[in-house]
Amino acid sequence: MSTVSSMGGTTKRKKAHRGITDKQLKYLFLMPCIALLVFLILYPLIWSAYLSFTDYRAVQGRFRLFPGLVKEKPGIKVIKPNTVGFKNYKDVLRNEYIWKHYRTTGKFVIFSVLIQSIIGLGLALLFNREFKGKGIITTLILAPMMLSPVVVGMFWRYMLEPNWGVIDYALNTFFGLPRIEWLAHEKTALFGIIIADTWMWSPFMFLFCLAGVSAIPKYLYEAAEVNKASGWFRFSHITFPLMWPLMMIAMIFRTMDAFKLFDIGWGMTQGGPGFSSQTVSMLLYRDAFLSSKTGVSCAFAYILLILIVALSNIYIKYLLKARAR
Amino acid sequence: MDRKIRRKRKKGIKVAGKVIIFIVIAIVFVAYVFPIFWMGVTSLKTKVQIFDPVPKIFFKPTINNYKTFIGTAEGGEVGAGRAGAATSFIAAMGRSILMTTSVTLLSLLLGTMAAYVLSRYNMPGKDDLLFAILSTRMLPPIVVLVPISLLFTNIGLKDTYIGFLLLYTMFNMAFSVWIMKSFFDDVPFSFEEAAMCDGYTRFRAFLKVVLPMVKPGLAATAIFCGILVWNEFLFAIVIGTRKWVFMPPTIFTMSYGAEGIIWGVLASSSLIYIIPVLVFVYLVRKNLLRGITFGVIRG
Amino acid sequence: MYIMSMIRLINMTKRFGKTVAVKNADLEIEKGELVVFLGPSGCGKTTTLRCIAGLENPEEGEIYIDNEMVNDLPTLDRDVGFVFQHYALFPHMSAYQNISFPLRAMKHKKSDIEREVMKVAELLRIDKILQFKPSHLSGGDLQSVALARALVIKPKVFLLDEPLSTLDAEFREEARTMIKKIHLEIGATTIYVTHDQMEAMAIADRIVTMNLGEIQQIDAPEYVYHNPVNMFVANFLGSPGMNFIDCSLEENNTLKLGLDGKILQINEKIVKKIKAVGEDKAVLMMGIRPEDIKLSFKKDVYGFDMKVTIVEEIGPENIVNLRSGDHVVKVLTDPDILPKTGETVWAVPDQDKIRIFDQQTKKEIL
Ligand SMILES: Nc1ncnc2c1ncn2[C@@H]1O[C@H](COP(=O)(O)OP(=O)(O)O)[C@@H](O)[C@H]1O
Ligand SMILES: [Mg+2]
Numbered sequence: 001m002s003t004v005s006s007m008g009g010t011t012k013r014k015k016a017h018r019g020i021t022d023k024q025l026k027y028l029f030l031m032p033c034i035a036l037l038v039f040l041i042l043y044p045l046i047w048s049a050y051l052s053f054t055d056y057r058a059v060q061g062r063f064r065l066f067p068g069l070v071k072e073k074p075g076i077k078v079i080k081p082n083t084v085g086f087k088n089y090k091d092v093l094r095n096e097y098i099w100k101h102y103r104t105t106g107k108f109v110i111f112s113v114l115i116q117s118i119i120g121l122g123l124a125l126l127f128n129r130e131f132k133g134k135g136i137i138t139t140l141i142l143a144p145m146m147l148s149p150v151v152v153g154m155f156w157r158y159m160l161e162p163n164w165g166v167i168d169y170a171l172n173t174f175f176g177l178p179r180i181e182w183l184a185h186e187k188t189a190l191f192g193i194i195i196a197d198t199w200m201w202s203p204f205m206f207l208f209c210l211a212g213v214s215a216i217p218k219y220l221y222e223a224a225e226v227n228k229a230s231g232w233f234r235f236s237h238i239t240f241p242l243m244w245p246l247m248m249i250a251m252i253f254r255t256m257d258a259f260k261l262f263d264i265g266w267g268m269t270q271g272g273p274g275f276s277s278q279t280v281s282m283l284l285y286r287d288a289f290l291s292s293k294t295g296v297s298c299a300f301a302y303i304l305l306i307l308i309v310a311l312s313n314i315y316i317k318y319l320l321k322a323r324a325r
Numbered sequence: 326m327d328r329k330i331r332r333k334r335k336k337g338i339k340v341a342g343k344v345i346i347f348i349v350i351a352i353v354f355v356a357y358v359f360p361i362f363w364m365g366v367t368s369l370k371t372k373v374q375i376f377d378p379v380p381k382i383f384f385k386p387t388i389n390n391y392k393t394f395i396g397t398a399e400g401g402e403v404g405a406g407r408a409g410a411a412t413s414f415i416a417a418m419g420r421s422i423l424m425t426t427s428v429t430l431l432s433l434l435l436g437t438m439a440a441y442v443l444s445r446y447n448m449p450g451k452d453d454l455l456f457a458i459l460s461t462r463m464l465p466p467i468v469v470l471v472p473i474s475l476l477f478t479n480i481g482l483k484d485t486y487i488g489f490l491l492l493y494t495m496f497n498m499a500f501s502v503w504i505m506k507s508f509f510d511d512v513p514f515s516f517e518e519a520a521m522c523d524g525y526t527r528f529r530a531f532l533k534v535v536l537p538m539v540k541p542g543l544a545a546t547a548i549f550c551g552i553l554v555w556n557e558f559l560f561a562i563v564i565g566t567r568k569w570v571f572m573p574p575t576i577f578t579m580s581y582g583a584e585g586i587i588w589g590v591l592a593s594s595s596l597i598y599i600i601p602v603l604v605f606v607y608l609v610r611k612n613l614l615r616g617i618t619f620g621v622i623r624g
Numbered sequence: 625m626y627i628m629s630m631i632r633l634i635n636m637t638k639r640f641g642k643t644v645a646v647k648n649a650d651l652e653i654e655k656g657e658l659v660v661f662l663g664p665s666g667c668g669k670t671t672t673l674r675c676i677a678g679l680e681n682p683e684e685g686e687i688y689i690d691n692e693m694v695n696d697l698p699t700l701d702r703d704v705g706f707v708f709q710h711y712a713l714f715p716h717m718s719a720y721q722n723i724s725f726p727l728r729a730m731k732h733k734k735s736d737i738e739r740e741v742m743k744v745a746e747l748l749r750i751d752k753i754l755q756f757k758p759s760h761l762s763g764g765d766l767q768s769v770a771l772a773r774a775l776v777i778k779p780k781v782f783l784l785d786e787p788l789s790t791l792d793a794e795f796r797e798e799a800r801t802m803i804k805k806i807h808l809e810i811g812a813t814t815i816y817v818t819h820d821q822m823e824a825m826a827i828a829d830r831i832v833t834m835n836l837g838e839i840q841q842i843d844a845p846e847y848v849y850h851n852p853v854n855m856f857v858a859n860f861l862g863s864p865g866m867n868f869i870d871c872s873l874e875e876n877n878t879l880k881l882g883l884d885g886k887i888l889q890i891n892e893k894i895v896k897k898i899k900a901v902g903e904d905k906a907v908l909m910m911g912i913r914p915e916d917i918k919l920s921f922k923k924d925v926y927g928f929d930m931k932v933t934i935v936e937e938i939g940p941e942n943i944v945n946l947r948s949g950d951h952v953v954k955v956l957t958d959p960d961i962l963p964k965t966g967e968t969v970w971a972v973p974d975q976d977k978i979r980i981f982d983q984q985t986k987k988e989i990l
Contacts, residue, residue: 022527026446029438033458033498036435040495041461044472051472062479126349137350139610141357146602148556150573151595154580155364158588166363166380199360207613222679223712225699227726227773237725241716260465263558267577281467288471289563301468312463 045305052088052298056081059292081295088299098283098300104190105279109258112194112201117251119198120205124243127206128213142207144200153267156196157183183269186276193265193277200264201254208250212243252315259308280304361599368593375588390589391597394579414594417575424486424571425554428493432550433543435494436501441531443502444509445517455502462499466559474563484568492560497550504549508542509535545612548605555602572598630655630813631676631781636685638671645671647837649685658807658814660824663834664860669817670709672834673783676815678702690780705774705812707784711766713758713773719765720754723772730777744772747806764795771803775810782812788823800827821861825849833857855986858911858979864943864954866911870983873898879910881928883948889925891975898980901989908989909981914956916977919944919963920970927972932963946971 056063061077092098127138144152159167160182171177182192216239224234262281265271271278271286284304288297367375369386394414443455473492474483482488512535520530536543558573565571576598580591606613631653638646646668653659661669674680676687678699687694694702713722720741727737745751748768758766767787774782787803788796804827807814818824824831825845833840833848833856841853852858852866859865870882877895879888888910898908920927930946930953937959944955944963953971963969980989 025528025531026442026448029442030454032435033439033502034454036491036495036498037457037461040473040492041457041464041469044469044476047476048469048472051475058475058478063475123353126346126353129346131347131350135610137354139607139613141354142613143361143603143606144357146552146556146606147599148558148573148576148595148602150558150577151556151598154577154586154591155360155595158367158586158591159360159363164376164378164380169378169380199357203357219708219710219712220714222699223706223708223714224725224729225679226677226704226706227729228700228777229725229729230700233729237728238714256463260467262467263573266558281465284467284471285559285563288467289474294471294475297471301471304465305468308463308465308468309460312460315463 048298048301051081051295052302053083053085054081054295055084055087056295057292058294084295088296089303091296092300092303098280101275101278101280101283104275104277105259105261105281108190108194108197108261108279109255111191112197112258113251113254115194115198116202116205116254117247119202120207120209120250121247123202123206124209124213125239127210138210142203145203147200149200149263150267152200153193153196153264156192156199156264157268160192160195183277184273186273189269189273189277193261193268196268197258197261197264201257205247205250205254208246209243212246213239215246216242248318252318256308256312256315259311361603364592364596364599367588368596370589372587372589390593393587394590394594413570413575414579417570417572420569421555421572424489424493424569425551427486427490428497428554429547429551431490431494432497432501433547436498436546436550437505437536437543439498440502440505441509441535444506445514455506458499458502460499461496466496470560470563477564483564484566486569488564489560489569492564493554493557496560497553500553501546501550504546505539505542508539512538541612545609548609552602552605630657630690631815632686632688633672633676634686634688636672636675636682636687638668638675638680638682644837646675646682649839651832651839651842653813653815655813656811658804658816658827658829660828660831661815661817661834662821662824662828662831662860663819663840665819667834668837669819669834670785673706673785673815673817676781677704677706677783679706703780705777705779705782707767707770707774707782707787709785709787709789711758711770711790713766713770715758718755718757719750719761719769722758722769723754723776725773726777740776741772744776747775747809748772748802763791764799767791767799771806775806775812778810779812782807782810782814783817784814785817786819787816788818788820796823803827822863825861833860835860851988852911852979853988855909855911855981858981858988862913864914864956866913866979867917867953868981869910869912869951869953871908871910873908879908881910883928883930883951886928886948888928888973890978894975894978894980898989907983909983909986910973911979911981912973912977914943914954915941916974917953917955918972918974919955919957919961920972921963921967922970924970924972926975927970929968929970932965932967932969934965935962937962944969 051063060081061079063079063081123141127134159165162168162179162181162184168179168182172179180188182188182195220238220242221234224230224238229237260281261279262285265277265279265282266285269277271282275283284297284300287293287300366382368390369388370384371387371389374381374384439458443451477483477488482491516534516538517527517530520534521527525533556573557571558577561571562574565574576591576594579594580586580588631651633649633651636646636649637644649672661672663669671680675682676689678694678697681695689702689704714725717725723744724737724741727740732740741754742751745754748771750765750768750772753761753765753769756765758769761769767790771784771787774784784803788799791799800823803816816824816827828845830842831845831848832842835856840857841848843851848857849861852861855866855868859868871879871888873895874880874887877890877892879890880886881888918927923929928948930948930951932944933947933952934945936943936945940959942957942959942961944957944961946953946955946969955971981987982989
């Protein structure tokens with residue numbers, strides 16, 4: 001993976017020069033990145049770990065670790081929240097309301113990743129041939145995932161509108177299907193979001209699958225043909241196993257992203273109707289920033305974090321392995 | 326004999342197959358492009374035309390929606406047309422452009438530096454650091470957003486330029502480091518060795534020899550980092566409450582009128598907003614693959 | 625018309641855009657024969673083989689396998705085994721899975737598959753490495769697995785595209801012997817592609833020499849070696865290849881050589897041969913193999929004088945390089961003949977081995 005390991009000779013030779021040494025350059029170049037990581041990821045995580053054991057609510061006032069270190073502006077209240085032990089965690093884990101959101105999220109993740117994978121794979125197989133305008137068509141198909149998710153969400157809300165939306169109109173006129181109020185029913189709201197998410201993100205799966213499929217050398221297909229394999233056998237024994245590592249990577253990325261779904265959903269339903277299409281991210285957003293349940297939110301976030309870290313740990317290991325190939 | 330029949334049928338199937346594939350590709354293409362096309366169509370419709378239960382592709386277009394959200398329409402529409410909306414749209418656009426440019430530049434700078442070191446040097450904990458950087462991509466932002474928001478409130482970075490700059494740069498880091506590293510990995514070390522034999526310092530070798538060779542990588546990174554910031558919504562609504570309000574939240578709030586969402590305004594402002602993205606996607610199409618795949622796949 | 629041949633090409637032409645990869649190929653291969661396609665890189669050997677396998681479709685001509693016209697028959701339905709130049713083993717499958725692949729594709733019974741695989745594996749002595757993936761196998765084993773995969777379906781026709789080209793020199797001879805042995809054992813009609821004339825000479829029943837997409841000569845190895853139909857074949861077979869000296873027929877049974885007008889006395893037999901085709905005035909080319917020249921250290925009218933430039937000692941023989949003007953003539957001598965550099969010697973060709981070609985058409989004059 002890394003290209004260079006035999007650096008000893010040059011490093012020594014370089015010391016004679018003026019200017020920054022190799023070692024200095026190494027730290028100078030890496031420092032800002034590490035500083036940002038510590039300041040904006042590590043430190044907040046430690047702090048929120050602490051807060052998750054308190055009954056802190058951000059609206060009550062500011063919480064200073066070292067009160068008196070800075071001079072407070074007039075009108076700002078400084079408070080010290082109480083430590084409550086594992087109460088927040090117990091509350092979150094026992095809360096059926098929160099578990100419902102986990103289930104909603106899980107449903108969203110499974111359906112959207114699955115549907116997008118199938119579509120992506122199908123498109124990749126479809127596009128794994130030469131035809132006129134392939135480049136420009138591919139580029140245009142990839143455009144949706146570059147758009148602002150919240151805008152995509154809102155626009156799909158418009159298109160899925162039962163009375164004047166173009167989708168229902170088309171389904172009704174051309175296929176005779178009844179008009180569905182996608183986003184107004186608890187049963188279908190999440191599927192409305194899945195549709196929009198699929199429009200936006202199946203190109204991502206498509207891209208990975210296409211890369212996987214087109215990386216299979218032509219001579220392997222010829223070998224398959226000479227060796228009597230065609231159709232389904234060729235697909236299941238040659239094409240799919242050889243493209244699977246890349247498809248897997250894409251599914252990992254999509255799973256992770258689907259877990260944190262916020263923008264599209266917020267643009268479409270804001271979690272409604274009721275909280276039928278509300279994912280954990282949306283709930284957490286409401287709890288933390290609209291209801292200011294800071295301590296509880298931190299515990300909630302930590303549980304989510306542990307879940308994600310456990311998942312991504314497996315995934316990133318796999319990723320690094322696949323990359324080292 | 327039956328073999329002969331099979332042969333003939335095979336040829337027929339081939340032609341039919343080609344036609345079917347052509348049709349399917351056309352359908353797929355329309356499915357992905359249609360929503361963007363429809364956004365353009367809707368943006369040119371009047372309220373009455375939008376609420377027509379039979380959506381039409383051909384109609385008498387109007388640019389009233391555009392006038393409305395820019396704030397020059399003579400009364401009529403509510404919501405976005407209200408006083409203050411005009412300034413807020415242009416100002417939000419300006420802030421989005423400013424923030425996107427600054428974050429992109431900073432991400433490029435820091436990401437390139439870190440990626441170079443991570444590509445060229447061996448050191449203890451290198452894989453762990455790469456892992457940590459990548460895991461920020463996996464992290465649901467909402468999880469760290471709670472403490473970050475508190476932190477920013479406490480040290481006065483909330484709703485400020487610097488606060489956003491640092492935050493967005495951090496969340497671009499995974500992207501800029503990994504994609505640039507994959508480009509650096511493709512440049513053989515012998516180029517620096519040759520330059521250093523010619524008396525270049527390591528730093529100058531990096532600047533004058535290696536950097537020009539990864540220009541496509543810089544372009545791809547810049548555009549993908551830019552698009553990420555340009556489209557960001559969650560941080561924008563949590564951290565930017567009053568002064569630093571960007572375009573996505575503005576479109577979101579602006580489209581809500583007194584009688585629900587003003588679809589024409591939504592379509593027109595969204596379209597204006599996504600056009601730069603489409604242009605950039607077109608410009609970077611050669612490196613699209615490597616950009617989107619995080620450098621996992623060598624483009 | 626019923627022809628007892630296994631493979632038959634009639635006037636086959638294959639083009640890639642403007643390049644004509646194979647031009648008007650006519651070829652007939654008997655059942656059980658081992659035929660070698662020989663020629664320099666890019667001469668169309670692989671393309672011909674791929675046409676027979678159905679991996680390419682020729683624009684013109686007909687292909688018969690076992691008396692059946694197969695032009696429109698997909699590869700799948702042609703009864704051929706194909707060994708690719710770089711093996712084309714499936715990287716994600718073990719040796720066993722690779723070898724059993726065609727049987728699995730044809731939905732054979734599991735027990736049958738196992739039996740067949742073990743049979744070829746034992747024949748090729750790879751029964752110990754069946755569980756390994758290609759990335760863990762040596763070049764020789766890869767090659768054996770590729771052969772086994774092609775053999776396991778017991779094809780009528782067995783096609784090998786430069787199967788030894790990726791092997792180290794030391795294994796090549798061994799592998800060559802093995803392929804010959806397998807051919808004798810199985811008796812499948814085999815086409816073997818190579819650019820190495822030694823390999824071709826060692827293994828072939830008949831050699832098909834090709835150049836620039838055209839078949840030059842089809843004959844048994846010995847015969848081709850001694851009776852090449854043209855200068856290309858003459859030069860391509862043998863190492864070093866045949867020497868060529870331009871010449872014209874003069875009075876008194878002599879040839880005037882292109883070496884500063886040197887005169888060489890020749891047999892009447894050769895003169896008659898030249899006159900019989902009425903080419904006595906035309907510009908000719910004399911061809912003589914390096915091993916058919918003797919060196920003489922004193923003047924000889926049946927030889928011509930040249931200067932020694934380099935003597936390459938290659939063990940059982942010496943290659944003596946002679947020069948006169950721009951012309952270089954190579955001579956194979958016994959190892960104890962060691963002329964000094966700069967010395968003048970007389971190269972005396974064996975009269976019976978002298979071949980005369982037409983310089984224009986490059987064809988041998990019969
Ligand atoms: N797929 C192809 N596309 C274009 N040209 C090809 C292709 N395959 C072979 N050729 C050309 O056809 C000629 C014969 O090639 P080939 O049969 O591979 O030669 P050989 O196997 O004797 O080395 C060459 O000039 C080669 O460049
Ligand atoms: Mg070849």
